Amino acid sequence: MSIRSWTGLPPAVSSHAVPLHWTGENPFDGIAGTLLARGCGRSYGDVCLPCETALVCTPCDRIRWFDRERGIVRTEAGATLGDILRTTIPAGWTLPVLPGTEHVTVGGAIANDIHGKSHHWAGTFGRWVERFELIRSDGRYLCTPNDNAELFAATIGGLGLTGIVAWAELRLVPARSAWMATQNIPFSSLDEFFEIGSRLERSAEYVVGWCDLSEPGSIRGILHASSFCEGDRRTRTPSPRFDRAPSLPFSMWSRPLIRLANAARHWSRSQRPTAREHYTQVFFPLDRIPWNRLFGRRGFYQLQAVVPARIEREGIAEICRRLWHARIPLPLCVLKRFGSIASPGWLSFPIAGTSIAVDVPNTSRARAALGTIIADVARIGGRVYPAKDALMTAEQFQRMYPDWQRLDRVRDLRCCSQFWKRVTQRTSQ
Template identity: 60%
Template sequence: MESGRRRNHRSHRLDRCPMNRVALSSWTGLPHTRIYPALEVELDAENPFAQTGATLLARGNGRSYGDVCLPSDTAVLTSRLQRIHSFDTERGIITAEAGIALAALLRITIPRGWTLPVLPGTGAVTVGGAIANDIHGKSHHWAGTFGRWVRQIELLRSDGRIRCSPCDNAELLAATIGGLGLTGTITWAELQLIPCSSAWMETRATRFATLEEFYDHTRTLEATAEYVVAWCDLSRPGRISGILSAASFCNDGQCSVPPTANERRFPPLPVSVFSRPTVRIANMLYRWLSSRGPSREHYTTVFFPLDRLPWNRLFGPRGFYQLQAVLPKECAREGVTAICERLWHAKLPVPLCVLKQFSAIESPGLLSFPMAGTSIALDVPNTNGARDTLRAIIADVVAAGGRIYPAKDVLMIPAEFQRMYPQWEVLERWRDRRCCSQFWERVTCGIQS
């Protein structure tokens, strides 16, 4: 059925203009790279929906870890949407095009005393991608998700352009926040910023030796720190330990930002560097390097640790899985422990495990991921047994009433997705019939028309 839909999409192409062909994959390398037709969108140019009869999907910098960023047919590249339309430095309101990366946005706002309230672990995420995936960060205990700070957007659909805000077209806005690009292409967004008086942050590392200590220390740190996250060491079976990192902006007025570094591209290594012995050694080294008292670090180091090395290339040509789950508050301890036990039983190397607490702050999107409870994110090399183990973990999360983050998924089956996100049918009603992704085809099992 799936291949039949794709043939049907291609048979109706209008092809009014020549298309580029680009190699696309997710950030993890799974699914593996394929060649796709692609169009570039510009704010004042012809509507891309008028240039072809194919189904389209907007794509930013491709930092999603799953197939939500892969079109079922043709990609709409937003890399030319880079302009700032306006910046009210008195009220902290900025209007930016959807293709600009969050790191580039901060280089404009922080020297003027403003920052984004919600930031992910990489600055390469675009404004459009942040909205479409309703991203979260280390500040969920007070800021919630990115979508809460969106004042209005412009959406490019097959039937034209439309502005959405909490007052106008509010239901379409709710479908677009966390809507995975399925309601149309976001061209620009007006965002609410928060004040900051420095580009530097006061940081503190706190060790925890058990999951109970993680919860106790997190509760204490969230009472005073603006940003809190935990790195977790799973290299020793039966023991969940790690380091909690807390950070808040300094008050010193030093708002300068460093010069932009040229992005270096690296090919994948011929083999993965991660095995159980190498992960144990790396974790011991990281634990030693993090054994320090309070310190002062630049915001780029605190917010964007994933940009300091070519992390995705270290897994070799087979790539890796990232799975992020949230377990409801009432069963989070047991759920996190059960996930770790499955990983230990399968003897899988886990080079990165991140724990965060999500608050009860309501997210604005129909398919927003967070709920009150504990989030666990895992990077697992694509080795024998990884897929089956992660599939079992997903089934456990579903049974516990939790959720898997669509932006980082390649393994959910339709029944699991539809149970975790019962609002998917509402999004399907708002979906532009000319927009589709490989993810949506996979988890809706061809229900879309």
């Protein structure tokens, strides 16, 4: 069976896919060779591609326990975040950290220690994990920050290499309703972004900057700041997964088209300084279309890099200059400031600073430009997000994540991903 990442890059691998239906079983017993737990396959690179067997955990999506008074939910690792919200929002609770799609499993969220628009107060997903059960080839471990603390820290952001998460207990935060009040505030330079952004973070729960880089030399965009507001608590049915949607034959993105689309988006949002939106519209805007199929059969790259706080302005500006210089189409660019809350995992991506994420159709020019940007980021002490990477070299990865050897020692030797093979293949020491 062919197994691909969300972007189609690196190319799909052919391997067995074995479903896991019940967490009571130890999947290592029935499978020979290495395996990799896989959820919805929404990673942008090869962290979700197995070396031998993919253990598809999505059938294990039961919610084991939901404490409506204290806001704690215990779910099996295959449950998607959208599914959990459909249960918790009507009871007045939400997950504090939500990514850009609802089709992310709890297991995947832990393995990549995902972050969201709430990083300035909530930090990463792993900070809200109370405990989980980890199935390893030699047995089961209950991990909390106190018991099996080493496995706990290694598994959060551990890229699925420490074993299979059977279930996890997550802390929730109150949500007044299913509706959010959003402010859309335009900015027309990086300085404005930082200034308005830090002001908004003091008042709003979820802040993110959409950015238009289609005009070389000009950075403009809209800062979206949302908070839960009064309203009803009705949820919506899950958006389609588009797993079998056909790809366009070639990428639809050209620079003039993007310039036009961005201008339209910028204009329409600046016409609407405030809006009342359902939480699915705020958190999961791209779920409504098969976004990854618009980039054609060759797929696309997403680069997400964080620049440390002390040089964030110059760093982000330099990355933008590189992108302009390469003259590549940039259909989506997102800026997000990370707060100083420490991430609990050894290999967690966020550090205090500012992150930039760009989607780029796969061309040789794009690869070259992203390659130089990644090298720059490594040099200045920034980081590239493993969940969204397909281009990092082993040397760059090891420089950005000095704790990788700790993870390599703790990881289950029966777990392996294409990503890990790539970034640990040759050490330069």
